[in-house]
Amino acid sequence: MSETSRQVFISMDLAQPVDRISHVPVQDAWGDLSVDGTTAEGGHPVRSLNGHPGGREQPEVPRDPPPSACALQPIGMVVDVSGSGGLIALDLHRLEECSADEDPTVAMSGQVSSQIKLRVGTDRDGGWLLGSVRNQRRDGKVEAGALAQVDFLGEGEEDPETGRITRFRRGVTRYPVPGALAYPATSADLRQIYASDGRNNVTVGTVFPTRDIRAGLYVDPLLGKHFALLGSTGTGKSTAAALILHRICDMAPEGHIVMIDPHGEYMAAFRESGQLFDVSNLQMPYWLMNFEEHCEVFLTSTGADRQIDADILAKCLLMARQKNRLAEQVGRITQDSPIPYLLSDLCIILQNEMGKLDKGHTSVPYMRVKSKIEEIRADPRYQFMFSGMLVGDTMADFLGQLFRLPAHGKPISIIDVSGVPSEITATVVAVLSRLVFDYAIWSRQEATRPILLVCEEAHRYVPSERNANGSSVGRILSRIAKEGRKYGVSLGLITQRPSDLAEGVLSQCGTIIAMRLNNDRDQQFVRAAMPEGARGFLDAIPALRNRECIICGEGVTIPIRVAFDDLDAARRPASADPSFSQLWTRSGGEAESVARTVQRWRAQSRF
Ligand SMILES: Nc1ncnc2c1ncn2[C@@H]1O[C@H](COP(=O)(O)OP(=O)(O)OP(=O)(O)O)[C@@H](O)[C@H]1O
Numbered sequence: 001m002s003e004t005s006r007q008v009f010i011s012m013d014l015a016q017p018v019d020r021i022s023h024v025p026v027q028d029a030w031g032d033l034s035v036d037g038t039t040a041e042g043g044h045p046v047r048s049l050n051g052h053p054g055g056r057e058q059p060e061v062p063r064d065p066p067p068s069a070c071a072l073q074p075i076g077m078v079v080d081v082s083g084s085g086g087l088i089a090l091d092l093h094r095l096e097e098c099s100a101d102e103d104p105t106v107a108m109s110g111q112v113s114s115q116i117k118l119r120v121g122t123d124r125d126g127g128w129l130l131g132s133v134r135n136q137r138r139d140g141k142v143e144a145g146a147l148a149q150v151d152f153l154g155e156g157e158e159d160p161e162t163g164r165i166t167r168f169r170r171g172v173t174r175y176p177v178p179g180a181l182a183y184p185a186t187s188a189d190l191r192q193i194y195a196s197d198g199r200n201n202v203t204v205g206t207v208f209p210t211r212d213i214r215a216g217l218y219v220d221p222l223l224g225k226h227f228a229l230l231g232s233t234g235t236g237k238s239t240a241a242a243l244i245l246h247r248i249c250d251m252a253p254e255g256h257i258v259m260i261d262p263h264g265e266y267m268a269a270f271r272e273s274g275q276l277f278d279v280s281n282l283q284m285p286y287w288l289m290n291f292e293e294h295c296e297v298f299l300t301s302t303g304a305d306r307q308i309d310a311d312i313l314a315k316c317l318l319m320a321r322q323k324n325r326l327a328e329q330v331g332r333i334t335q336d337s338p339i340p341y342l343l344s345d346l347c348i349i350l351q352n353e354m355g356k357l358d359k360g361h362t363s364v365p366y367m368r369v370k371s372k373i374e375e376i377r378a379d380p381r382y383q384f385m386f387s388g389m390l391v392g393d394t395m396a397d398f399l400g401q402l403f404r405l406p407a408h409g410k411p412i413s414i415i416d417v418s419g420v421p422s423e424i425t426a427t428v429v430a431v432l433s434r435l436v437f438d439y440a441i442w443s444r445q446e447a448t449r450p451i452l453l454v455c456e457e458a459h460r461y462v463p464s465e466r467n468a469n470g471s472s473v474g475r476i477l478s479r480i481a482k483e484g485r486k487y488g489v490s491l492g493l494i495t496q497r498p499s500d501l502a503e504g505v506l507s508q509c510g511t512i513i514a515m516r517l518n519n520d521r522d523q524q525f526v527r528a529a530m531p532e533g534a535r536g537f538l539d540a541i542p543a544l545r546n547r548e549c550i551i552c553g554e555g556v557t558i559p560i561r562v563a564f565d566d567l568d569a570a571r572r573p574a575s576a577d578p579s580f581s582q583l584w585t586r587s588g589g590e591a592e593s594v595a596r597t598v599q600r601w602r603a604q605s606r607f
């Protein structure tokens with residue numbers, strides 16, 4: 001900033017037109033909180049979660065104190081403007097004054113990742129542009145001056161009556177000119193900006209740095225275009241996922257959500273609102289697998305042998321499926337058709353084919369496939385899927401239960417795959433994910449019933465090319481990410497290693513909820529997937545506290561930093577960190593506990 005502009009800046013008449021941004025009580029349209037951010041029922045919103053009053057009385061409108069004199073004075077001036085952001089000369093003396101302000105939003109003004117507002121338009125036709133500070137550096141030319149890069153987030157008009165920002169929207173149509181003044185954004189401004197625009201939403205936390213502005217997620221765009229929940233271990237991802245899903249379930253008791261839970265954490269959280277499945281009751285029929293999934297389970301060979309084994313399996317599997325009378329009704333079937341067959345039939349067919357003189361191979365591949373099938377049939381760990389009881393045509397029942405059709409007030413299925421033998425976990429997840437997708441495809445003639453598939457530890461199932469193992473689960477989840485939206489299948493990916501996710505999957509996620517990420521590579525990946533305007537927020541990712549996140553994309557109007565609500569202990573996943581210091585001071589019952597563990601271990605059963 002030149003000395004002249006600095007003088008102009010300092011001696012500027014600050015009375016116009018900001019003084020019209022006077023205090024006006026504003027309805028918090030996400031409106032489920034009292035003023036101090038507490039709720040009536042232990043963290044649960046008082047109002048219905050979809051933003052409608054739900055027949056109850058409106059809560060008292062939150063009142064913001066009138067803006068302090070400090071908030072009405074500029075803190076800087078625009079020196080440079082480009083398409084998506086600008087350079088602002090900040091007055092560090094003013095920032096210091098603001099930092100003592102009672103309003104935490106004003107107190108944060110000008111700091112990295114804070115929001116400031118810029119004057120656009122003329123005095124008569126004035127408006128505000130909201131920007132987020134990406135970085136700050138010392139401006140050597142001016143004493144107590146700093147230059148800050150600002151990303152433009154959106155703009156609003158100034159209500160001539162009240163001075164409030166109205167009709168706030170994402171994107172920029174009117175740019176500020178160099179010399180335009182920058183002001184601190186107040187909590188009242190943010191309340192207007194983050195107010196729901198009336199679309200269905202769920203509120204999940206509080207907007208940083210305010211004490212009481214509710215942060216909401218628009219449910220339709222959040223689910224319609226997939227979402228990803230990212231964060232290093234222990235930052236609170238699982239609890240945040242439970243919180244978001246609880247709020248969605250409360251809003252949509254007749255929803256259809258399938259949650260793949262690799263660590264058995266979520267059962268504790270959804271005892272009331274969820275249908276719980278694990279190896280003891282999943283009863284997933286093996287014949288629902290398509291040919292590719294059969295190969296993953298039944299073939300052990302690699303290289304050229306694998307192709308030979310696969311050809312044999314394809315032929316024999318089709319013959320086994322054709323033996324079912326359902327095959328006659330259906331007409332032409334393939335080895336992928338979900339027609340029940342008996343494992344014993346498949347073994348007999350393999351045996352018969354092996355005995356044929358014109359089989360074209362030695363008996364070895366037949367033996368290999370057959371002995372693997374027999375091994376699996378005899379293994380108690382595989383009973384949840386390969387039990388002889390599962391041969392009946394239970395497909396409609398199974399899908400109905402799994403996809404909550406009807407939901408009967410329990411809109412979420414929790415599928416705990418922690419007891420599934422690790423060598424087939426990926427295939428089980430592939431079958432479940434593919435069933436969701438295939439169901440959506442084959443039910444297109446029916447009334448639309450969108451399904452949300454949530455996948456914890458997603459990097460295990462859709463790994464990047466570096467770690468790719470060509471598994472069917474990676475292919476089906478990538479396909480859902482690319483095409484699911486058209487068929488009403490939504491994907492929610494939760495991972496602590498975004499850099500290990502397959503290329504492109506993250507960019508298919510319309511909404512990104514990023515908690516703290518410690519690793520540099522992970523941060524870069526998230527940065528690449530986040531929209532341009534969110535860059536200022538992104539730099540805060542390594543500095544987030546536990547339970548805090550940056551949300552950007554379709555599910556929110558503009559990027560926000562949110563502190564998640566405290567979730568009731570009864571609704572949290574069973575992922576609490578053990579307290580070594582306490583547990584290591586207690587003793588008693590160790591011998592019995594070890595004996596029981598050995599018993600379960602030997603029986604290969606966790607019950
Ligand atoms: N919103 C919240 N309300 C209450 N407790 C929370 C909240 N968020 C996190 N916690 C607590 O923080 C701890 C870690 O949370 P959580 O298990 O969700 O982390 P995580 O990111 O899923 O970890 P990991 O990557 O290891 O699975 C838990 O003890 C949990 O109870």
Ligand SMILES: [Mg+2]
Binds near residue numbers: 237575
């Ligand atoms: Mg977790």
